[in-house]
Amino acid sequence: MKKSKISLVFNKCKIEKRSALITYTVAGDNNVNNSIKILNKISKHADILELGFPHNTPIADGGQIQGSSHRALKHGIKLKDVFHIVKRFKKNNPSKPIILMGYFNLIYQNGEDNFLKSCKASGVDGLIIVDLPYPENKNFANKCKKKSINFIQLISPTTSKDRVKKIIKDSHDMIYYISMLSTTGGELKVSPKKILQNYNKIKRIDPKKNLVIGFGITDKTISSLKSASGLVVGSMLCKTITNSLKMGQNPVTKLDKVVYNLKKKII
Amino acid sequence: MSLKIKKNIPLIDQHDKNYMYGGKFGGNFIPETLKKPIDDLTKLFAKLRKDKKFINERDYYFKNYVGAPTPFIKLENLTEHLKGAQIYAKVVSEANGGAHKIYNATVHCLIAKKAGKKYVVGDTGAGYAGKMLSMAAKKFGLNCKIFMGAKDIKRQRPNADAIKKNGAEIVPVTTGSQTLVDAVSECMRYWVSNCDTTHMCVGSTVGPNIFIKICAWSTAQISRELIEQIKEEFGKIPNKLKLINCVGGGSSAAGFWNEFMDTHAQFIGVEAGGPKNSKLHAAPLTNGSKIGILHGAAQYVIQDKEGQIGSTESISAGLDYPGISPLHCFLKDTKRAKYTSVNDEEALKAYQLVSKLENISPSLEPSHAFAEAIKLAPKLKSSEVIIVNSCGDSLKDKDIIKQKLGSYIR
Structure with a gap:
């Protein structure tokens, strides 16, 4: 079977002996055009791009991502705009993986099959659905697999060992480890050493799996976690957009710099 | 096919293995972090509701405390x-x-005690769910935090004051419409971050399945x-x-x-x-x-x-x-x-x-x-x-x- 673009990126990073840098921004923050510009810029440094499709009643997002989602929704962003952003980006960057992240109700209203069709047509490589846990997600994950779209399972510090094994067994090319008990963007309340201990326990179950760490990662903490297969930075980027808008600066150039610096810290 | 209610089975138990009623309502659409705390609570409640001692305790407090x-x-x-x-x-x-919110609040505090939790958090709209949870928490020696929309704090002042008087902390929720819907979201987000030490009480028959069950069983x-x-x-x-x-x-x-x-x-x-x-x-x-x-x-x-x-x-x-x-x-x-x-x-x-x-x-x-x-x-x-x-x-x-x-x- 043909390798997914997500697999190829992790293979490349393995050869370069570094972890993959994964960024998260909200589609349409602060508007559709800037969102495309941001992706074009930061993709020079980032290996995989997560793109949030905003929901107005998120139950697992902290203040920063809520703020970004709110801005995007205020600008009237709809799912069709999200796919438009992906399509426009992919035209110039066909091999750079894009993962959509969001809440299930939007997919439910759009229709699962319809949603996946749009994913396929625009070039989405993977999906993270925050409120569709294992095993309830089995059906939908299988549908994704059939369309060669990665369904990315989540594992948290509260996930039991038994459950971790089952989740890994049913996972696709990437698994997301939530670093601590927190919403997105919380202050890192666990030491990086402890996070890596937990991470390695999970990694040992199937060392071939691309296991990435997310939640609470900033320029301050990223280098201490760089032994992981991949690292996700999200809230810090949303905060950068918020601050640059407040200061009347261009969020695109600001974000470019921040992501460049993050990359420097893990190579 | 038309849906039917089964006789002689409590309504709260008429769900399938995915906790869906009639195959389409309910379920647990939750972040992975909450899977375990919700599983633990589900198991604990299943055990307690069959436990005669627990039922006696509930009835004792319903009679002597709720009235x-x-x-x-x-x-x-x-x-x-x-x-x-x-x-x-x-x-x-x-x-x-x-108000009726005292039944759910009392049962949640009894469960929190059994689970060994020292903190309870809850949402509130009209302020009754928050007031009762703060009352019951005080009665049972638990620390309590209540999430309440900023708009509701203003329009339901007497209940908001009562919550404070009972020694609970009110967290004003200023996102979205600043009403109940945002208070529930914020409370759930708080629980995601603190589920290892804290028991969550959802103030009504909404939320993940176990909260619907506990609430309806109580009222x-x-x-x-x-x-x-x-x-x-x-x-x-x-x-x-x-x-x-x-x-x-x-x-x-x-x-x-x-x-x-x-x-x-x-x-x-x-x-x-x-x-x-x-x-x-x-x-x-x-x-x-x-x-x-x-x-x-x-x-x-x-x-x-x-x-x-x-x-x-x-x-x-x-x-x-x-x-x-x-x-x-x-x-x-x-x-x-x-x-x-x-x-x-x-x-x-x-x-x-x-x-x-x-x-x-x-x-x-x-x-x-x-x-x-x-x-x-x-x-x-x-x-x-x-x-x-x-x-x-x-x-x-x-x-x-x-x-x-x-x-x-x-």
């Missing part, structure tokens, strides 16, 4: 005034704290009392009996109807229709909202085509919620219960009429139910019986009522 049974009275003057069906009230507002006390009181009053369950209850999240209605599920009693749920001439409302069942996912459960919910949760409006903070319990979605689709809505103005008028004629003074939530009773009663024969669940007292709405009607009577 069971709450009165069941005939509203002679209102009946006389409307000249139709006999109207009764189950005066649940006589329970300690002034069922209302109908356990009522069915006895009815038999005492009438000798049997009257042939034509309507049980009318307001529904926001749906916790008091679920409890008011539970023991009558397999009987011929008719159930009428009354949603908040919002201001007259306004497009905004809080009545997803009456207005044919589509199924969507809100706060971890599939339910009929006010939303746009994309799946963004819609704005609501109601004079009653306790009913001002875009979703509705999956249990009520199930009762609607099985046609076991009927749902309708009344608007703000009708609810206010009902408050006024009942407060003037009777010794009770319902808050704006049950005033919605009274408004429906007042509409129906004159069309019915005197042999027919209507019972309204008067599940809250108007005192908390004093400011709103004064502002809307110019004066407050009780």
Whole structure:
């Protein structure tokens, strides 16, 4: 079977002996055009791009991502705009993986099959659905697999060992480890050493799996976690957009710099 | 295929292996982090509800702390005034704290103790769920934090003050509409971050399945009392009996109807229709909202085509919620219960009429139910019986009522 673009990126990073840098921004923050510009810029440094499709009643997002989602929704962003952003980006960057992240109700209203069709047509490589846990997600994950779209399972510090094994067994090319008990963007309340201990326990179950760490990662903490297969930075980027808008600066150039610096810290 | 309710099985247990009622309502749409705490709570509750010692403990506190049974009275003057069906009230507002929320709060604190948790958090709209949780937490020696929309803190000042007086911390929620929907979201987010030390109480029959179960199991006390009181009053369950209850999240209605599920009693749920001439409302069942996912459960919910949760409006903070319990979605689709809505103005008028004629003074939530009773009663024969669940007292709405009607009577 043909390798997914997500697999190829992790293979490349393995050869370069570094972890993959994964960024998260909200589609349409602060508007559709800037969102495309941001992706074009930061993709020079980032290996995989997560793109949030905003929901107005998120139950697992902290203040920063809520703020970004709110801005995007205020600008009237709809799912069709999200796919438009992906399509426009992919035209110039066909091999750079894009993962959509969001809440299930939007997919439910759009229709699962319809949603996946749009994913396929625009070039989405993977999906993270925050409120569709294992095993309830089995059906939908299988549908994704059939369309060669990665369904990315989540594992948290509260996930039991038994459950971790089952989740890994049913996972696709990437698994997301939530670093601590927190919403997105919380202050890192666990030491990086402890996070890596937990991470390695999970990694040992199937060392071939691309296991990435997310939640609470900033320029301050990223280098201490760089032994992981991949690292996700999200809230810090949303905060950068918020601050640059407040200061009347261009969020695109600001974000470019921040992501460049993050990359420097893990190579 | 039409959905059916099964007989002799508690309504809360009529779900499939994915915790869905009728295959489409409820479930656990939750972040991975909450899987384990919710599994743990599910197992603990399954054990406790079979444990005689726990049941005795619950009954002890319901009797000696909540004050069971709450009165069941005939509203002679209102009946006389409307000249139709006999109207009764189950005066649940006589329970300690002034509303049905005390049942859920007490049971949650008992469970938190069994789980060894020292902290409880909860959401609140009208402020009753928060007030009762703070009361019960104080009684059982737990630290308590209440999430309440900033708009609700302003419009339900007496309850907000009571929460503080009970030693709990109020966290004002300033996101979104600053009402109940945002308070529930913020409370769930807090629990995601603190689920290792903290027990969460969802204030109504909404949220992930276990919270629906615990809440409806707790409020069922209302109908356990009522069915006895009815038999005492009438000798049997009257042939034509309507049980009318307001529904926001749906916790008091679920409890008011539970023991009558397999009987011929008719159930009428009354949603908040919002201001007259306004497009905004809080009545997803009456207005044919589509199924969507809100706060971890599939339910009929006010939303746009994309799946963004819609704005609501109601004079009653306790009913001002875009979703509705999956249990009520199930009762609607099985046609076991009927749902309708009344608007703000009708609810206010009902408050006024009942407060003037009777010794009770319902808050704006049950005033919605009274408004429906007042509409129906004159069309019915005197042999027919209507019972309204008067599940809250108007005192908390004093400011709103004064502002809307110019004066407050009780």
